[in-house]
Amino acid sequence: MPEPFREDDLLAYIRDQSRMLGPRVRTGPGDDLAVLDFHGHGLLVGVDQVIEGVHFSKGTAPELVGRKAVVRNISDVAGMAARPLAMVASCVLPPDVSPEFARRLVDAVRRTALQFNAPLVGGDTALHRGPGPLTVSVTVLAEPVSQAMHPVLRSGGHANDRLFVTGSLGGSLLPDGTGKHLDFEPRLDEAEALHATLGGELHAMMDLSDGLARDAARLAEASGLQAVIDVAALPCNPGCGWREAMCDGEDYELLLAVGGTRAVPAVVGRGRTRISQVGVLRAMPLPNAPRVVCMLSDVELSLDGAAGFHDATRVFEAR
Ligand SMILES: [Mg+2]
Structure with missing residues (x-):
């Protein structure tokens, strides 16, 4: 019997392989967002996606799909007690997508990103060659609320907390x-x-x-x-x-x-x-x-x- 795939095993493997990332990586894979040293300031970055059939069902309005793709990432920014800065997004569309659906989707991503003061500053689009699920991937950049308030990590818990x-x-x-x-x-x-x-x-x-x-x-x-x-x-x-x-x-x-x-x-x-x-x-x-x-x-x-x-x-x- 082949070994079954387990997402947590893959994530553990990625964390294990990510130990030597250099001095500018303050926090690498394994938290809500990574934390980089940007000329002495913290810069946070992370990516999250929504996939038809996994994170939303077929027939969901493009406004809701685009919004969810953005707010999943904003939720990760909240998890670090940080503040959103900007976003880039990529989407893979089914070949039979209508121009109207595609426009409504990107409008929703742009509008929602702006609502959280994280303007959409770039991205990429592609079409599936054959049938394939609509997928929207969003990368978020964020910053600490102030230089005195460091991002809150998962790893800081103490016994008896x-x-x-x-x-x-x-x-x-x-x-x-x-x-x-x-x-x-x-x-x-x-x-x-x-x-x-x-x-x-x-x-x-x-x-x-x-x-x-x-x-x-x-x-x-x-x-x-x-x-x-x-x-x-x-x-x-x-x-x-x-x-x-x-x-x-x-x-x-x-x-x-x-x-x-x-x-x-x-x-x-x-x-x-x-x-x-x-x-x-x-x-x-x-x-x-x-x-x-x-x-x-x-x-x-x-x-x-x-x-x-x-x-x-x-x-x-x-x-
Ligand atoms: Mg998270």
């Missing part, structure tokens, strides 16, 4: 392809407010795109720790339980690790977005322990690949 999330989780991508994932507001303003309020106690942060289970594992691994999630404390969207909040993904909320006993505001930003404590970081109990465990009525569950949560006696199938 409290973990918080903004907003509520689960059910963003509905079975028919609609849902919050097409019109979410990236938590840019909230991230900046949290950074200003918490200062150096905001140890680590990232945006939640692949579900709290996978993303908390990434933050914990980058920090060399284990995340313990109290599932009873998860802020779940209507119709969702803790499994959906842990696993659904496409939430585009923030996950943050806060040190000390510093009070964290209950709401933050112009939209007064709710902040909920959902767990803590702790030292790894064993070297090969899972990076995330869930506490459910004093039972400790770990996520077993994509299959579900389990402990020695019980198995919960995740969706």
Whole structure:
């Protein structure tokens, strides 16, 4: 049997192969954005794409596709507590695309980018030779909010930090392809407010795109720790339980690790977005322990690949 492809294995391989990138790379692959040294100033860069059939369904309005391609990247900027600077975009169009659809798509990318003060300054377009999914890839450039406020990385978590999330989780991508994932507001303003309020106690942060289970594992691994999630404390969207909040993904909320006993505001930003404590970081109990465990009525569950949560006696199938 050939070895199955796992995206996380490929990402780990890329990180392993990216250790000698030179002194101008402050943060390389493995965070929401890379951080470069640009003549003594921080310059952030990252890329994210949306693909028909994966990130949106066929028939989705081009306005929503273009917007999502941009705001996914803005959400990564928020994850670093940085400020967007500019964007470039490339798209691969199906051969039967109409000129009107293509114009509406690029208009949406340009308009949304401008809305976040990240003007679209270049790009590339291509046509599939045969049938192929519409794909829009956006590269974002960003800068620290000020030279005194460094980007917040995933790797800064300490043991005993409290973990918080903004907003509520689960059910963003509905079975028919609609849902919050097409019109979410990236938590840019909230991230900046949290950074200003918490200062150096905001140890680590990232945006939640692949579900709290996978993303908390990434933050914990980058920090060399284990995340313990109290599932009873998860802020779940209507119709969702803790499994959906842990696993659904496409939430585009923030996950943050806060040190000390510093009070964290209950709401933050112009939209007064709710902040909920959902767990803590702790030292790894064993070297090969899972990076995330869930506490459910004093039972400790770990996520077993994509299959579900389990402990020695019980198995919960995740969706
Ligand atoms: Mg991200």
